[in-house]
Amino acid sequence: MAGGIVGSLEQPNRVDKFELKLDQAARAAWLSYVGGRTQDEIASQLGVSRPGVQRLLALARQEGLVKVHIDHPLANCMMMSDAIVARFGLDFCDVVPADPDASDGDVPYLAVAGAERLARYLVASEPLTLSLGTGRAIRAMVEALSRVDRPQHRFVSLVGNVARDGSSNRYDGVMVLADKTGAERFLLPAPVVAGSVEEKQALQGQRLFQAVTEVAKQAEASFIGIGRIDRRATLFQDHFISETELEELLALDAVGELLGWPMNQAGEVIDCSITRRVTSLPLEMLRGQSLVALAGGRDKGPAILAALQGGWLKGLVTDESAARYIVKSCNL
Amino acid sequence: MAGGIVGSLEQPNRVDKFELKLDQAARAAWLSYVGGRTQDEIASQLGVSRPGVQRLLALARQEGLVKVHIDHPLANCMMMSDAIVARFGLDFCDVVPADPDASDGDVPYLAVAGAERLARYLVASEPLTLSLGTGRAIRAMVEALSRVDRPQHRFVSLVGNVARDGSSNRYDGVMVLADKTGAERFLLPAPVVAGSVEEKQALQGQRLFQAVTEVAKQAEASFIGIGRIDRRATLFQDHFISETELEELLALDAVGELLGWPMNQAGEVIDCSITRRVTSLPLEMLRGQSLVALAGGRDKGPAILAALQGGWLKGLVTDESAARYIVKSCNL
DNA sequence: TTACTGTTCGATCATTTGATCAATAGACGA
DNA sequence: TCGTCTATTGATCAAATGATCGAACAGTAA
Numbered sequence: 001m002a003g004g005i006v007g008s009l010e011q012p013n014r015v016d017k018f019e020l021k022l023d024q025a026a027r028a029a030w031l032s033y034v035g036g037r038t039q040d041e042i043a044s045q046l047g048v049s050r051p052g053v054q055r056l057l058a059l060a061r062q063e064g065l066v067k068v069h070i071d072h073p074l075a076n077c078m079m080m081s082d083a084i085v086a087r088f089g090l091d092f093c094d095v096v097p098a099d100p101d102a103s104d105g106d107v108p109y110l111a112v113a114g115a116e117r118l119a120r121y122l123v124a125s126e127p128l129t130l131s132l133g134t135g136r137a138i139r140a141m142v143e144a145l146s147r148v149d150r151p152q153h154r155f156v157s158l159v160g161n162v163a164r165d166g167s168s169n170r171y172d173g174v175m176v177l178a179d180k181t182g183a184e185r186f187l188l189p190a191p192v193v194a195g196s197v198e199e200k201q202a203l204q205g206q207r208l209f210q211a212v213t214e215v216a217k218q219a220e221a222s223f224i225g226i227g228r229i230d231r232r233a234t235l236f237q238d239h240f241i242s243e244t245e246l247e248e249l250l251a252l253d254a255v256g257e258l259l260g261w262p263m264n265q266a267g268e269v270i271d272c273s274i275t276r277r278v279t280s281l282p283l284e285m286l287r288g289q290s291l292v293a294l295a296g297g298r299d300k301g302p303a304i305l306a307a308l309q310g311g312w313l314k315g316l317v318t319d320e321s322a323a324r325y326i327v328k329s330c331n332l
Numbered sequence: 333m334a335g336g337i338v339g340s341l342e343q344p345n346r347v348d349k350f351e352l353k354l355d356q357a358a359r360a361a362w363l364s365y366v367g368g369r370t371q372d373e374i375a376s377q378l379g380v381s382r383p384g385v386q387r388l389l390a391l392a393r394q395e396g397l398v399k400v401h402i403d404h405p406l407a408n409c410m411m412m413s414d415a416i417v418a419r420f421g422l423d424f425c426d427v428v429p430a431d432p433d434a435s436d437g438d439v440p441y442l443a444v445a446g447a448e449r450l451a452r453y454l455v456a457s458e459p460l461t462l463s464l465g466t467g468r469a470i471r472a473m474v475e476a477l478s479r480v481d482r483p484q485h486r487f488v489s490l491v492g493n494v495a496r497d498g499s500s501n502r503y504d505g506v507m508v509l510a511d512k513t514g515a516e517r518f519l520l521p522a523p524v525v526a527g528s529v530e531e532k533q534a535l536q537g538q539r540l541f542q543a544v545t546e547v548a549k550q551a552e553a554s555f556i557g558i559g560r561i562d563r564r565a566t567l568f569q570d571h572f573i574s575e576t577e578l579e580e581l582l583a584l585d586a587v588g589e590l591l592g593w594p595m596n597q598a599g600e601v602i603d604c605s606i607t608r609r610v611t612s613l614p615l616e617m618l619r620g621q622s623l624v625a626l627a628g629g630r631d632k633g634p635a636i637l638a639a640l641q642g643g644w645l646k647g648l649v650t651d652e653s654a655a656r657y658i659v660k661s662c663n664l
Numbered sequence: 665t666t667a668c669t670g671t672t673c674g675a676t677c678a679t680t681t682g683a684t685c686a687a688t689a690g691a692c693g694a
Numbered sequence: 695t696c697g698t699c700t701a702t703t704g705a706t707c708a709a710a711t712g713a714t715c716g717a718a719c720a721g722t723a724a
Contacts, residue, residue: 026402051704068399070399072355
């Protein structure tokens with residue numbers, strides 16, 4: 001039909017031609033994506049060459065004619081995961097489906113997802129050093145892991161595993177993990193927060209402390225939890241910090257903590273009386289490692305976001321509700 | 333993780349495993365189709381081998397997790413669709429592009445288009461009763477549908493799902509659909525055409541038969557195929573009717589059938605020896621419902637046209653070649 | 665425990681796809 | 695009418711994909 005008027009303006013012809021191409025592109029796309037035909041078959045059906053079909057398909061995709069929808073509850077998770085990875089430059093971000101159950105009900109999910117990540121490191125046959133934080137999530141993760149014989153690896157705690165009263169940390173994962181794999185273990189013989197600056201210095205002066213720190217520095221990867229800073233914070237509930245100290249942190253706008261290091265919304269470690277007494281490895285020391293955090297639940301959203309903002313993490317295993325908070329907060 | 337229940341039956345475990353696989357399949361599908369990643373990248377991201385990713389993608393497609401929609405009004409199809417809707421007072425008419433290939437080559441297209449229509453009913457959260465006919469198209473449609481959890485719905489067959497020899501109908505969609513949604517299913521325990529009028533009456537006298545019929549009457553919508561009446565008719569090829577019976581129908585100018593009820597060009601149900609033995613629900617009984625037919629191919633044109641002429645249909649999903657026949661025949 | 669069976673997994677190969685590049689046809693100005 | 699320039703086309707090759715096959719594995723029964 002374009003044949004008629006020779007002197008016609010450029011516009012109508014162009015549009016017509018383009019529309020025609022789009023029509024054919026739609027056909028090609030239909031045949032390819034819905035019909036599952038090969039490009040050769042499509043080529044002979046539409047009477048164009050194979051590369052021609054390729055161009056049509058490219059056009060169809062480019063023009064947004066092809067809409068793909070993954071019809072599964074996880075689609076959501078993947079979307080958020082991708083957004084978070086892109087925004088914060090992570091190596092990966094696993095978003096597990098939200099558990100409609102109670103607050104700590106999502107730990108199993110996280111635990112399994114985290115264990116899968118962890119297992120991927122463990123399969124390596126060459127000796128590996130991994131460091132672990134503490135917390136329910138980390139503990140659950142190592143418990144979700146299946147037994148594998150990996151005596152060549154080493155596991156080291158990044159966080160002191162004794163409380164102020166001398167009792168040992170019930171959420172330490174290193175012991176369990178080392179038991180499950182037959183690997184070597186290195187525990188940090190210190191409370192998370194020392195009683196005073198002097199005590200911290202005394203601890204850090206110990207040869208054992210220094211030896212463990214040295215091992216931790218060599219770790220290829222670290223799995224840590226993310227803590228909230230509020231009345232329900234583990235740090236507070238397990239008496240690592242007192243009520244006065246908690247209030248001091250809240251006054252300084254602390255929203256979360258990594259390894260006991262409190263940070264503000266921007267993810268900057270807050271310098272305060274508590275920070276000066278934290279015995280864990282400085283976060284800066286872990287910059288070179290793959291720092292993988294494991295935390296979920298809507299309530300932990302701000303804390304997780306802070307950790308991301310600070311650029312501390314290389315990987316994140318979280319759940320749908322926390323991911324949603326993060327995505328919303330960043331307008332992703 | 334699985335540690336809890338020792339005596340757990342095989343089923344739950346199986347289901348769990350399957351769900352887990354599906355989850356991962358959805359992840360893989362997302363990364364592949366939406367994210368455009370290569371299978372190698374997905375493999376390393378999910379921690380499986382590349383062939384593993386391939387299997388996951390195959391599973392995702394097979395389970396209908398991946399839905400592709402071509403968002404372009406193919407001018408031709410749309411035009412014919414409009415014409416048919418206007419001429420026969422339908423609620424809708426979907427025309428999919430023709431597949432120039434063999435007769436049954438167009439089933440996938442129809443199936444996808446039909447599944448989209450069906451899915452629109454299924455999303456309803458309030459309980460819904462849908463009835464289904466039989467045939468390749470219907471079967472393909474339910475297979476193209478993605479898995480959704482809709483236990484509140486009910487599905488009922490409009491056509492007997494056993495052959496004369498007692499084997500069950502291979503094209504029955506109710507079972508598949510109910511499996512995919514977890515909904516209740518009601519099957520018609522009868523052959524399409526009874527051996528004799530007495531047998532039909534005996535069947536209809538059964539309490540089960542009456543119960544299923546009662547459910548079918550309550551259906552909000554029905555999805556049915558359209559059958560030809562000739563030597564290649566499903567009715568004949570699957571031995572629902574004998575050669576003599578076929579010839580009798582042809583002599584009476586039958587051109588098509590709905591649910592086993594033969595009709596002439598005008599779409600009037602033909603009263604004959606066969607009609608008196610058809611066990612399916614009378615078409616009149618479905619007048620109040622949304623009767624959606626699914627059929628395509630140039631060869632089925634006359635049958636489809638007859639169904640339209642009879643005014644039985646509220647919706648039609650067909651293909652370009654059948655649509656062209658209809659449009660031409662009616663001088664639209 | 666051992667053999668068997670059914671299943672799953674990963675290496676390999678053929679096919680399909682995407683991309684580059686040279687050639688050709690058409691368009692425009694001289 | 696010619697020359698040149700651009701847009702489009704088809705050939706070629708590397709990458710990615712799908713499929714087959716053998717091996718390892720778990721589960722089962724003797």
